Amino acid sequence: MSNELPQDPSLPVVDFASFGDGTSSDALETGKRLLQACKDVGFAYLINTGISQAQADDMLTWSRKFFSLPPDIKQLAPHPKEGWKQRGYSGIGVEQLSQMVFDPNELAAIRKNAPDFKESFDLGRADSPHLENIWLPEEHLPGFREAALSFYYACQSFQIEKLLKALSLGLGLPADYLAQFHRNGDNQLRLLHYPAAPAEVFSRGEKGRAKAHTDFGTATILFQDNVSGLEVESPSGSGQFILVPPIPGAIVFNVADILMRWSNDTLKSTLHRVSALVPQDGTGMIQERYSIPFFMGPDVNALIDCLPGCSNENRPKKYEPITAAAYIDMRLNATYV
Ligand SMILES: O=C(O)CCC(=O)C(=O)O
Ligand SMILES: [Fe+2]
Numbered sequence: 001m002s003n004e005l006p007q008d009p010s011l012p013v014v015d016f017a018s019f020g021d022g023t024s025s026d027a028l029e030t031g032k033r034l035l036q037a038c039k040d041v042g043f044a045y046l047i048n049t050g051i052s053q054a055q056a057d058d059m060l061t062w063s064r065k066f067f068s069l070p071p072d073i074k075q076l077a078p079h080p081k082e083g084w085k086q087r088g089y090s091g092i093g094v095e096q097l098s099q100m101v102f103d104p105n106e107l108a109a110i111r112k113n114a115p116d117f118k119e120s121f122d123l124g125r126a127d128s129p130h131l132e133n134i135w136l137p138e139e140h141l142p143g144f145r146e147a148a149l150s151f152y153y154a155c156q157s158f159q160i161e162k163l164l165k166a167l168s169l170g171l172g173l174p175a176d177y178l179a180q181f182h183r184n185g186d187n188q189l190r191l192l193h194y195p196a197a198p199a200e201v202f203s204r205g206e207k208g209r210a211k212a213h214t215d216f217g218t219a220t221i222l223f224q225d226n227v228s229g230l231e232v233e234s235p236s237g238s239g240q241f242i243l244v245p246p247i248p249g250a251i252v253f254n255v256a257d258i259l260m261r262w263s264n265d266t267l268k269s270t271l272h273r274v275s276a277l278v279p280q281d282g283t284g285m286i287q288e289r290y291s292i293p294f295f296m297g298p299d300v301n302a303l304i305d306c307l308p309g310c311s312n313e314n315r316p317k318k319y320e321p322i323t324a325a326a327y328i329d330m331r332l333n334a335t336y337v
Helices: 025-040 053-067 104-113 144-170 199-203 257-262 324-335
Strands: 013-015 043-047 088-090 119-123 188-194 210-213 219-224 230-233 241-243 251-255 272-274 289-296
Touching: 013 025, 025 043, 025 144, 025 251, 053 119, 053 144, 053 188, 053 219, 053 289, 119 144, 144 188, 144 219, 144 289, 257 324
Parallel strands: 013 043
Antiparallel strands: 043 251, 088 119, 119 188, 188 289, 210 272, 219 251, 219 289, 230 241, 230 272
């Protein structure tokens, strides 16, 4: 796999080339480096993960094919109404507004309410007892199901065999420590498509790509096509956002909210967003963008209690233990009030 690393990448780079099965001193070094990135920024570029750029490109090509299908076909795999059932196809938010709003207050209200201008398809493991995948009838896109599941399992293998081990080692814990809370594979692969649109609909705030947010689960890895847009809040505390452009061969990693709580806020779940960047091609159009996050979550019955080594006299435990299920319920209730 080729890594054309820029001179001064905007995030720390963590190299898994010599991680092996997580037992060597090199593996410990990788874990420490990853942990430092989690403390400093909450984000990193990962290279030599074992998931090749060719695999990611192949999945991005499937994603393009999927989203190019007619809307009524995509609707044959509809996302359930219950927001927590993260499976199947979600269409682009219904357009809410006229192009002719100039009142600043009205515009501010619209900006706040404008749905993200994107469509998505979610899937998980094939054998979940409580959350089944929702597929298109196979004849509409033969091979899609198999390709998507195989990519899902490639991400999960990296998660279990390397990433959670590296995090555990970095935290000074046995390599398999975090994996024991991730036995059921409650993860989610999301194909995302941000359609092209004229630049002014973004600059006027009528459409956005993804508003600033943190992710819910343990951690996320993200594959992007070659259209930039992901931005991460600067650790300087200035409130500014740093562009995280795609680097061929590199995967973007971030800590999510459960891991931040679990680590007594030692590791950071950092705000990030997707902006519509105006290309310098004079067309005035914002290019479409495809990305694929893999959201990792602990088993629903896992007890999220301060990890060993993350609290002491000077840094007392901030949070009560909570099961992952109760935590997620709490967050969803806060979102949909
Ligand atoms: O599309 C991207 O690059 C990031 C998406 C994201 O942050 C999310 O879906 O949580
Ligand atoms: Fe995110």
